[in-house]
Amino acid sequence: MNYHKDGTPYWIDISISPVFEQGEVSKFIAVERDITERKHLELALAQDKAAAISHGQQTENLLYLSNHLIERKCADVLEKNDSDDVNQRVVNGCHLVRAINNHTKQLSKDGISSELPSKRVLDESLRALVQHISWLATNDGFAFDHVNQSDTSELVISSDFDALTCVVFNIVLLATLQNRPEAITLESRCDIGGDELKLAFELVIDDEGHTAQFIQGLQSASNIDQSTLHQSASFAYSRAVHLLRERNGYEVWNISEGKSRFNVSQTVAVIENLRATDDNTFRVLIAEDNKVNTIVLTKLMKSLGYESIDTVINGEEALESAKSGYYDLILMDNHMPKMSGLEATKHLKQEHHIESAIIACTADTTEEATQAFLAYGACEVIYKPIKKEQLSAAIQRSLNKDKTEKAS
Template identity: 25%
Template sequence: MLESVDDNFSFLDDHPSGIYLFQEGAFLYINKRLADLFGFSSPQEMAACPFEQLVFEKDWPKVAQTMERRLDGENVPPFRFRGQQCDGSPIWLECEAKKTLWQGRAALVGQVSDCSAKVVLEDEHRELVQAFDQHRYFYQRTMRRGGYFGWELDLTTLRFTYVDPQIGDLLGYTASEWVNMESWVAWLHPDDRQEALDFCMKKTEQCEDHAFEYRALHAEGHVVWIKDVVVVDVERGKPVRLAGFMNDITVRKEMETALLQSMQRNEKVSREKSRFLASMSHEIRTPLNSIISGMTLLKTTELDEEQREYVDIAAEAGHGLLGLIDQILDLSRIEVGRLELSPEMVDLRREIASITQLFKGQAREKGLRYRVNLDANLKGKALVDPLRIRQILVNVIGNAVKYTERGEVQVEARLVGGKRKPQLSVVVSDTGVGIAAERLPEIFAPFNRAQGASAVGSGLGLSIAKELLDLMAGEVSISSDAGKGTRVEVSIPFKSSRKKEAEADSESESEFMAALESSPLRVMVVEDNQVNARVVTLLLEKLGTKICHCSSGEEALHRIAREPLFDCVLMDLHMPGMDGFETTRSIRQADAPYARTPIFALTAHALDGVETEVRAAGMDGFLAKPLDFQQLQDVIKNLPSLSPSRKSLQ
């Protein structure tokens, strides 16, 4: 039958679509394209296969029903089904069928095309749409939960083309009330309206996306802080549309305001605390200066062993109190970032030896072996802050001695890092109580003290040492076993002196003292406190100087103008009437040789910036009370190079 029909349909053999004639359950005609679609080598081979086998099993009922409806004369649009090629591979097909008569009986004629690619694209599109809908729903839910509300504005009409349906939760106005830009402007806070509008318009004209914060008025009258994030849609170089979202940031703004107020209160409290500590330091240092200096002078007299022991106890207690005051002040400065370094050229070996010597007696009293090993390479001068190095090592070594009841404390010091990056390395190890592993991370926290030891302290030492090392770009490492001991290593970078400078040492103390005996230096002490003046006078007399005491700034000006040949002035800063700053400025402004006389501040006040103030007033240096005898001696020793009247004494 297929061959007899082929003659009538031969002109369709090369048609790009599959063509068929179907009657009473069998194909009467199949063109080559249709046979190719199903994977057959010829139309005859396909015609020999029952049609039902060429349709996916689950789709066959639908295909059979559709073809029956078409045969019954019903107008059925093209339909799709899953075909099955001769090798079993699936293929999506789109079929058109029209009712016709062939040899007086009803038949279907139509075409079949491969729509697999179209189905895949449609499936992908459907999946994308579903995913988009899901994401949009999720996005809207998420944004709304976070207080974000989307919007779009047409810049041609200045009307909102989209507003989140739930935007009423933001300002109390429904989406229908967000008509145009004028609506938004009307709801802005009067104090923010012009600035917000100008900013938005400027950025829009520049075609720049932007974000800004402003206050708006809620429908109920209260203020709402809003963050508006805006995207500018640009066409042909011109802005045509704005889109963005608004977020209620009122809570955040309230927190920021509260935080700012809290910070301001804390800063005020911190300033008041610093002033109080500085004031208390001054009040304590003034009598403490007399006590410590008096003990220093007393030790230079003839004392028996018992008396010397009493003096040592009193002096040690005084220095302990002074150290505690300094630590509290330093902690206060560290908290506000005002601690500064004062580097100077120092003989490192001499400095370390002096520091380690401080604990020799304490270790001996506790029955400890106290070993100090200063490496042979520890020599020469270095640019460091000797006060801070002393503070660091006194805290570290002091803790080792304090928390060791038996055994030994060992201190090793050496230079490392070579000439390019020299560092002072000090290792302090002990056989004391040690520190539990879980407490090591917090060992540098303020007020942290070792547990299990009979000794107690302020708990500030290591904390301040760590802060000082950070300030000096140094490092500290600590290892410890509870009950076995602790090892602390401190590394401090420094700048070494030039070779000639290191080798060229100043004259020996004996030569200096001999020179003073032949030509004593004349020092003016300006001090209103008679006890302090007496102590300073006695200390200076021990150094072989001649002293002139003035009780006020006015007296000092009168005296120096009448007797201008002073080698140095030690100037108390805080005196009734003309204080030390004003007195110094008057001396410096005088048109006389004494205007260049070296002047050193002498004060028990510890306010931050005092040293900067004394330099600004024209003073040459700063001596803090209680006076350190060695510091005072160093100042006097360097006077010949400073004093205009003593250039010959060098």
């Protein structure tokens, strides 16, 4: 490592090769390369790794405490008891409360916040809900589709919204436990009025109506034979519904065409509308599975003045992120796991008709890939390794093209 005159460090890589003349070394050739940018990337990766390890250790502590201090207490409370054992159930409940309090104190001692934040970015909460249901769909083998009818990006709302997403998720969980559904569709929409927002979900479960019948039995206090897992999910659902109703929300269900249909909605306070307070915010989504490439693209974009940047690591995440939140520009890699950038571009432009400008940033220099990207709706295709000037010019051309198309 060396230092410039102003004190900033820089790194030089020196390679020395011998030159032979008549079988003997006559001289050496030294080549110097500035590897400062690579070193910065390595340091950033090392910091990310250290943070991940630290987070992993904290997570292990959480899991240990949850498993050994709380799980057994929950089992005691949820365990079937005769009516004569009401007092024992109360005692078990007190033990559970004590265990949770001890757990909370330990978290505070370890510097981990156990309090729910007072506000949520709506788009992030929706994305988390969709990801959790997608995980269930993958593991249980049913089809899942999410349709977001509204632009939920840049809205910061009160955390009371958690009760609503909890109800939706537990309905899906009960559906998978009760009878594996063929398919589940989730449609979300929101209406803003002043400083309030009404968020509504319509959940359609292709299960011959079993989930709706089961929940009707729960709410009518029917004596349904349930496993411990059923009991846990039922308890979580009932508690979430109770909280939802306390917070100006409601849920209704019916059975039609052999499907369980749920409508769940809630009115929450809008704490801040970032889009309204900053009309000049330019949002960028980077879809790239290579960590180093993501860092490089992020640094390049920030050097060009773009600060609001989100990143995803595959085409599926790019599709969900772009559907649930507005982006002015998407930088799309091609070869990614789960779904390629080419497929994601096709879905976004030809099926969902998003307005975001898409620039393909790929190492695939084949004419076939280039023409496919352009045919599916990408504005530009640029090739790796990407230079700052190359990226800047592509962005300007894409935005100018996008404005021209909208005007026409």
